[in-house]
Amino acid sequence: MGVPYFTAPYVIVLMTSILMYVVLSVSWTAFCAPSQYFSLGIAAFFGVGIYSYAILSDALPSVPVPLLLVMAGIGSSILAFFVGLTTLRIKGMYFAIFTFGLSELLRHFVMWWEVNVTGTVGRWIAIVEDVVVYRYMAVLAVIAVLSAYLLRRSRYGLALRAVGDAELAAEHVGVNVSIVKILVFAGSCFFTGAAGALIATRWTYIDADFAFDPIRSMFTIMMSLFGGMDFLVGPILGAVAIGTVSDVLLARLPQVSRLLLGVLLVTVVLFIPQGLGGLISGRRSTPWIFLLFRRRGEDKAPPAAENERHER
Amino acid sequence: MSDRHVLLSGDNVTRMFGGLAAVSNVSFSLLRGEVLGLIGPNGAGKTTLFNLISGAIPVTRGSLTFAERGITHMSVAQRCRLGIARTFQTGRLFPKLTVRENIYLGVLFGKEGHKSEIEARSKTFDLLDFVRLTGRADQPAMSLTLAAQRRLAVARALATDPKVLLLDEVLAGLTPTEVADGVKLIGRIREMGVSILMVEHIMKAVMELSDRILVLHHGEKIAEGSPAEVASSKTVQDVYLGEAL
Numbered sequence: 001m002g003v004p005y006f007t008a009p010y011v012i013v014l015m016t017s018i019l020m021y022v023v024l025s026v027s028w029t030a031f032c033a034p035s036q037y038f039s040l041g042i043a044a045f046f047g048v049g050i051y052s053y054a055i056l057s058d059a060l061p062s063v064p065v066p067l068l069l070v071m072a073g074i075g076s077s078i079l080a081f082f083v084g085l086t087t088l089r090i091k092g093m094y095f096a097i098f099t100f101g102l103s104e105l106l107r108h109f110v111m112w113w114e115v116n117v118t119g120t121v122g123r124w125i126a127i128v129e130d131v132v133v134y135r136y137m138a139v140l141a142v143i144a145v146l147s148a149y150l151l152r153r154s155r156y157g158l159a160l161r162a163v164g165d166a167e168l169a170a171e172h173v174g175v176n177v178s179i180v181k182i183l184v185f186a187g188s189c190f191f192t193g194a195a196g197a198l199i200a201t202r203w204t205y206i207d208a209d210f211a212f213d214p215i216r217s218m219f220t221i222m223m224s225l226f227g228g229m230d231f232l233v234g235p236i237l238g239a240v241a242i243g244t245v246s247d248v249l250l251a252r253l254p255q256v257s258r259l260l261l262g263v264l265l266v267t268v269v270l271f272i273p274q275g276l277g278g279l280i281s282g283r284r285s286t287p288w289i290f291l292l293f294r295r296r297g298e299d300k301a302p303p304a305a306e307n308e309r310h311e312r
Numbered sequence: 313m314s315d316r317h318v319l320l321s322g323d324n325v326t327r328m329f330g331g332l333a334a335v336s337n338v339s340f341s342l343l344r345g346e347v348l349g350l351i352g353p354n355g356a357g358k359t360t361l362f363n364l365i366s367g368a369i370p371v372t373r374g375s376l377t378f379a380e381r382g383i384t385h386m387s388v389a390q391r392c393r394l395g396i397a398r399t400f401q402t403g404r405l406f407p408k409l410t411v412r413e414n415i416y417l418g419v420l421f422g423k424e425g426h427k428s429e430i431e432a433r434s435k436t437f438d439l440l441d442f443v444r445l446t447g448r449a450d451q452p453a454m455s456l457t458l459a460a461q462r463r464l465a466v467a468r469a470l471a472t473d474p475k476v477l478l479l480d481e482v483l484a485g486l487t488p489t490e491v492a493d494g495v496k497l498i499g500r501i502r503e504m505g506v507s508i509l510m511v512e513h514i515m516k517a518v519m520e521l522s523d524r525i526l527v528l529h530h531g532e533k534i535a536e537g538s539p540a541e542v543a544s545s546k547t548v549q550d551v552y553l554g555e556a557l
């Protein structure tokens with residue numbers, strides 16, 4: 001982490017942004033991949049982190065930045081806790097749509113509040129030096145990756161995978177499914193909120209449209225898919241690769257950068273469903289596009305017959 | 313039949329689905345160390361009764377008691393930790409988890425109190441051995457044959473250290489050799505002191521294993537007694553339309 005002393009400001013800013021996406025995609029994957037509950041509301045927790053920080057830093061100017069970041073992260077966790085309490089019993093698609101709706105709802109609510117109650121638009125945030133933001137972000141990324149690693153190894157990580165596989169059966173072996181889901185979800189959203197709060201100190205001025213921008217949810221999910229959600233390194237690889245590529249595209253081909261990213265995402269989903277992590281580990285599954293060209297039953301018969309022989 | 317010997321009992325258990333009583337005023341008791349068979353035609357309410365006992369769905373009326381404690385309003389996980397374990401008619405293993413992880417999870421979460429990793433691993437190892445899956449321990453559960461999946465389901469339930477085991481058609485669809493194998497396994501579980509409530513369509517197996525049999529029809533209890541009594545009951549024979557018991 002000594003790099004920034006000697007490098008151009010541009011590189012520091014780019015690396016900060018990549019590290020932010022490492023935090024977002026690692027923490028998103030930590031909950032969503034094993035549990036199979038896909039939250040599209042990353043922007044909601046990100047934005048709540050930003051606004052918590054803005055309000056707290058205004059009210060408590062003497063509190064040091066790292067402590068404010070922790071408090072902002074806790075703000076997002078509290079929201080996630082209540083979201084979890086009310087919605088984690090709704091499965092699959094509905095949870096995804098609900099969380100997406102939540103981030104849009106919050107965006108419009110904050111906007112309405114600012115116009116009708118406080119009579120302001122947006123808020124100022126005391127600026128923090130780029131190098132300091134970079135260092136804090138690096139620390140946050142390390143803690144996020146470490147937490148995700150420990151979660152994967154722990155009994156709660158196993159329980160979460162069991163929830164994703166067969167939730168009712170998980171309850172029947174004694175897992176308190178609601179508590180595991182809610183606590184891990186709230187924990188993962190801590191990092192989302194803290195990352196938002198931290199990056200906002202670079203922007204000096206924030207408003208609801210910017211803080212709750214849904215494109216960040218999309219970017220995070222794209223990175224996780226691209227990197228491979230079943231692997232700890234997956235979301236890290238995805239954030240680094242797409243973070244870099246999208247920045248280069250934005251600088252060189254600004255008109256078509258989003259278009260090219262879209263093409264890239266579609267390609268990944270079709271041809272390497274396990275992501276970069278899957279390519280590296282060799283644990284590849286057949287891309288489903290090839291399944292279309294396969295004769296029916298071809299993929300099922302051999303393994304079953306093989307097992308039958310072992311059985312005797 | 314003194315109360316001390318009753319491990320699990322239901323008092324007028326009823327479950328409505330809309331206007332339909334899937335289980336209607338069923339009272340039953342399972343004694344310690346007993347194997348109680350639960351039979352009845354398709355749609356008789358056997359699996360619904362299992363779901364009510366394990367807590368997968370709440371009762372509409374009536375109450376359930378386990379080891380002298382009311383469990384009617386307890387969650388599934390609470391009932392499991394008290395000592396009620398089950399298998400499912402439709403498998404419901406954790407397909408992507410390995411065979412070992414399927415069992416390990418039950419060992420870790422199935423009982424109150426924190427187990428050390430070493431204890432949990434050694435217990436998992438014993439159970440793998442008990443159901444002869446040691447050689448498949450690191451395969452994903454979905455790669456197993458039907459018979460092996462059933463054995464894994466039983467091992468996963470046993471992992472939670474149950475006092476009563478609810479077996480939902482664990483022998484259905486198996487070959488005669490596998491059925492004989494399964495009967496032997498269930499006999500050994502009973503010898504371990506676990507009480508068993510089993511739903512089964514294979515009459516030979518039910519007759520052989522059960523101490524008593526309870527017959528459900530259209531959600532109601534129509535007969536209860538020893539295998540011989542039930543087999544000779546006129547009502548039961550009528551329900552099964554002369555099918556040999």
